[in-house]
Amino acid sequence: MSxxxxxxxxxxxVTTPHGHRENVLGGSCSFFSVGASILTRVRMVGAIGxxxxxxxxxxxxxxxxxxxxxxxxxxxxxxRWAGRYQPRMDTRETLWTDLNVLGRFKPELPTExxxxxxxxxxxxxxxxxxxxxxxxxNPRFVLLDTMNLWIDTAREKxxxxxxxxxxxxxxxEEARSLAHDENxxxxxxxxxxxxxxxxxxxxxxxxxxxxxxxxYFAVPAYPLVEVKDPTGAGDSFASGVMGRVAVTGDLSLxxxxxxxxxxxxxxSFCVEDFSLGGxxxxxxxxxxxxxxxxxxxxxx
Amino acid sequence: MSxxxxxxxxxxxVTTPHGHRENVLGGSCSFFSVGASILTRVRMVGAIGxxxxxxxxxxxxxxxxxxxxxxxxxxxxxxRWAGRYQPRMDTRETLWTDLNVLGRFKPELPTExxxxxxxxxxxxxxxxxxxxxxxxxNPRFVLLDTMNLWIDTAREKxxxxxxxxxxxxxxxEEARSLAHDENxxxxxxxxxxxxxxxxxxxxxxxxxxxxxxxxYFAVPAYPLVEVKDPTGAGDSFASGVMGRVAVTGDLSLxxxxxxxxxxxxxxSFCVEDFSLGGxxxxxxxxxxxxxxxxxxxxxx
Numbered sequence: 001m002s003x004x005x006x007x008x009x010x011x012x013x014v015t016t017p018h019g020h021r022e023n024v025l026g027g028s029c030s031f032f033s034v035g036a037s038i039l040t041r042v043r044m045v046g047a048i049g050x051x052x053x054x055x056x057x058x059x060x061x062x063x064x065x066x067x068x069x070x071x072x073x074x075x076x077x078x079x080r081w082a083g084r085y086q087p088r089m090d091t092r093e094t095l096w097t098d099l100n101v102l103g104r105f106k107p108e109l110p111t112e113x114x115x116x117x118x119x120x121x122x123x124x125x126x127x128x129x130x131x132x133x134x135x136x137x138n139p140r141f142v143l144l145d146t147m148n149l150w151i152d153t154a155r156e157k158x159x160x161x162x163x164x165x166x167x168x169x170x171x172x173e174e175a176r177s178l179a180h181d182e183n184x185x186x187x188x189x190x191x192x193x194x195x196x197x198x199x200x201x202x203x204x205x206x207x208x209x210x211x212x213x214x215x216y217f218a219v220p221a222y223p224l225v226e227v228k229d230p231t232g233a234g235d236s237f238a239s240g241v242m243g244r245v246a247v248t249g250d251l252s253l254x255x256x257x258x259x260x261x262x263x264x265x266x267x268s269f270c271v272e273d274f275s276l277g278g279x280x281x282x283x284x285x286x287x288x289x290x291x292x293x294x295x296x297x298x299x300x
Numbered sequence: 301m302s303x304x305x306x307x308x309x310x311x312x313x314v315t316t317p318h319g320h321r322e323n324v325l326g327g328s329c330s331f332f333s334v335g336a337s338i339l340t341r342v343r344m345v346g347a348i349g350x351x352x353x354x355x356x357x358x359x360x361x362x363x364x365x366x367x368x369x370x371x372x373x374x375x376x377x378x379x380r381w382a383g384r385y386q387p388r389m390d391t392r393e394t395l396w397t398d399l400n401v402l403g404r405f406k407p408e409l410p411t412e413x414x415x416x417x418x419x420x421x422x423x424x425x426x427x428x429x430x431x432x433x434x435x436x437x438n439p440r441f442v443l444l445d446t447m448n449l450w451i452d453t454a455r456e457k458x459x460x461x462x463x464x465x466x467x468x469x470x471x472x473e474e475a476r477s478l479a480h481d482e483n484x485x486x487x488x489x490x491x492x493x494x495x496x497x498x499x500x501x502x503x504x505x506x507x508x509x510x511x512x513x514x515x516y517f518a519v520p521a522y523p524l525v526e527v528k529d530p531t532g533a534g535d536s537f538a539s540g541v542m543g544r545v546a547v548t549g550d551l552s553l554x555x556x557x558x559x560x561x562x563x564x565x566x567x568s569f570c571v572e573d574f575s576l577g578g579x580x581x582x583x584x585x586x587x588x589x590x591x592x593x594x595x596x597x598x599x600x
Contacts, residue, residue: 017482088482182317182388184505186525205484206506207520216597220507220518225486257600295600297516300557 001140003246004113005032006045006132007122007235008102009052009070013082014274016089018228024275025056027079028122028145031232034279035239035266037063038287040246043113045069045132047101049076059280068110076101089230090204109135118246120238121165123147126157133164141251143167143242144196145234151178159194166251167198169238175201184209185216198256200241202234210260212253219260222268222294229274233267236279240266240287261298265290301440303546304413305332306345306432307422307535308402309352309370313382314574316389318528324575325356327379328422328445331532334579335539335566337363338587340546343413345369345432347401349376359580368410376401389530390504409435418546420538421465423447426457433464441551443467443542444496445534451478459494466551467498469538475501484509485516498556500541502534510560512553519560522568522594529574533567536579540566540587561598565590 005028012026029046036042043066052072060067079102082095105128117140121129129144136142142165150158151174162168168191172184178194179187184201188211191199199211205227207220240263241256248255265287272278305328312326329346336342343366352372360367379402382395405428417440421429429444436442444465450458451474462468468491472484478494479487484501488511491499499511505527507520540563541556548555565587572578 183525183527185523189525203506206503207518209520209523216523218507218520218523218598220509220520223485223509223516223518225483225489227483261600298518298598299600300561300595300598 001040001118001246001249002043002116003036003040003118003120003242004043004045004069004116005029005036005120005122006069006107006129007032007120007124008079009046009048010079010081011052012231012275013080013095014229014231015084016229016274017085017087019274021274023080025059026081026231026275028124028235030056030060030276031235031270031279032120032122032239032242033060033065034063034276035236035270036243036246037065038266038279038282038284039240039243039262041066043069043116045107045109045113047071047073047076047079047105047107049073049078049101052078059276063280069107069113071107073101083231085230089227092230107132117141118242119143120242121145122235122238126150126154126161130157130161133161141166141245143169143198143238145169145238146174148174148177163195165196167200168196169200169202169234169241171202171204171234200260202237204230204233207264208237208260210256212256215253217253217257217260219264219298222264222290223297224268224272227271230271231275232270236270237263237267240264261291261294262287265294301340301418301546301549302343302416303336303340303418303420303542304343304345304369304416305329305336305420305422306369306407306429307332307420307424308379309346309348310379310381311352312531312575313380313395314529314531315384316529316574317385317387319574321529321574323380325359326381326531326575328424328535330356330360330576331535331570331579332420332422332539332542333360333365334363334576335536335570336543336546337365338566338579338582338584339540339543339562341366343369343416345407345409345413347371347373347376347405347407349373349378349401352378359576363580369407369413371407373401383531385530389527392530407432417441418542419443420542421445422535422538426450426454426461430457430461433461441466441545443469443498443538445469445538446474448474448477463495465496467500468496469500469502469534469541471502471504471534488516500560502537504530504533507564508537508560510556512556515553517553517557517560519564519598522564522590523597524568524572527571528578530571531574532570532576536570537563537567540564561591561594562587565594
């Protein structure tokens with residue numbers, strides 16, 4: 001089944017204990033598209049500037065990603081983000097952000113994109129996310145991502161959007177902030193009452209928790225002996241989840257449990273290298289192999 | 301099969317966002333004994349002073365705990381600890397510690413205790429832990445607990461002990477410190493090479509990870525909507541693990557996976573109230589019920 005992502009395409013400058021990279025490919029849309037492309041065909045909606053290197057477009061095309069919704073803004077510059085991770089890499093500091101073309105991002109979906117069945121609204125302004133959702137013709141499953149910035153500054157818009165999507169994915173800090181509750185489990189219940197039937201809370205190196213109706217399911221992170229760069233882990237996790245459900249069409253608890261495992265595995269490849277380096281060479285068989293290993297790791 | 305614990309019996313003064321308690325029953329030995337007593341008979345080795353309230357001894361006796369190894373030191377005072385938890389309760393500050401009788405703790409095991417098959421050496425000075433281990437006659441399984449204090453100040457003694465025990469249980473911070481490695485998975489491999497065939501790393505609200513020979517197994521924490529006091533969570537986790545293996549005698553990977561689930565469940569009862577309040581009223585059937593729920597929570 002078809003899968004659409006709307007989000008940011010970025011040029012990132014990243015420092016981790018394992019190295020420093022300048023102006024490398026990043027952004028939620030990039031991580032999600034390339035991650036999900038391992039499992040299924042992806043349609044991308046985003047914006048780039050004149051400065052966006054042709055090699056990155058080649059990479060997307062090589063992964064069979066449909067770029068009909070990727071707008072190159074004449075005279076514009078690509079969104080840029082710079083961040084530095086602490087030694088343990090469980091926290092990071094944003095050094096600077098240049099919104100550039102993302103500041104005026106008002107995506108018009110290509111006609112055929114509006115019929116897409118699975119939609120991932122990557123982290124972004126809820127106004128833009130709503131604008132995209134309004135263009136969709138009866139999607140089967142919409143997963144929304146957000147962050148503290150919008151929880152703090154655009155709460156009303158976000159709440160209105162929450163009542164219209166099927167699922168919400170965010171990290172534990174954001175979940176606590178959205179629910180005004182330090183206890184993650186009760187915070188998750190509170191958020192469920194705001195609308196989304198499905199809630200996924202990402203906890204970085206500690207895995208993720210799913211709440212599907214009233215049922216919880218938790219997975220640890222994939223056990224890796226080396227993590228080089230956590231950037232994109234959340235978006236590649238989401239890409240594995242959405243890629244899996246777009247392939248199986250199974251939105252039952254069992255289907256979503258399997259999707260959580262695929263999310264974990266795709267994210268595990270992502271963090272093993274900088275930028276998209278960990279994902280570009282990965283085939284479906286590599287994912288299947290780690291899914292088998294990981295299933296063993298968590299199975300009683 | 302028989303189960304022995306050597307550790308501290310304490311009077312704790314604890315402050316959490318849910319309240320404040322003064323001079324309540326605490327200590328690794330208390331949490332472990334009462335936790336494991338839900339599943340099996342426990343032998344306790346520890347020391348108390350003249351000030352130790354009779355009601356706590358009644359509580360231990362009611363749980364059928366063998367107190368032949370609990371020494372009351374005439375003219376001595378019971379070990380005391382005071383701590384305060386941060387709002388999220390994932391970190392705590394020790395306000396003060398009075399070692400009292402624990403400062404001269406040199407336990408002589410009752411003769412019949414020396415034949416115990418399962419031994420838990422709760423957190424303590426490696427010299428004392430070694431002194432106890434030396435008195436044991438061929439125990440079947442010895443699990444050791446430790447903390448940063450001993451890793452930093454008694455490393456050589458601890459390493460010598462590590463080569464003599466079957467398993468080590470410690471938290472993630474301590475594992476990283478012991479292995480000098482920020483990556484938890486590679487830190488666990490390093491520790492395994494120091495001797496213990498079985499390694500359990502506790503991650504508080506994020507669950508625990510087992511390394512058994514070369515196989516990992518991870519469990520999340522039990523999903524609780526209210527945690528009142530995390531004190532004793534680690535020792536009650538260990539009590540569920542050891543209680544379970546003492547009952548089944550199964551030290552295979554499958555047996556230990558099951559034990560990790562029991563540990564998680566016993567710890568979940570512990571943190572729902574202050575001091576031993578969450579554990580004292582719990583029967584085996586209560587544990588079995590949560591084991592079923594939890595199994596559902598983590599099963600693919």
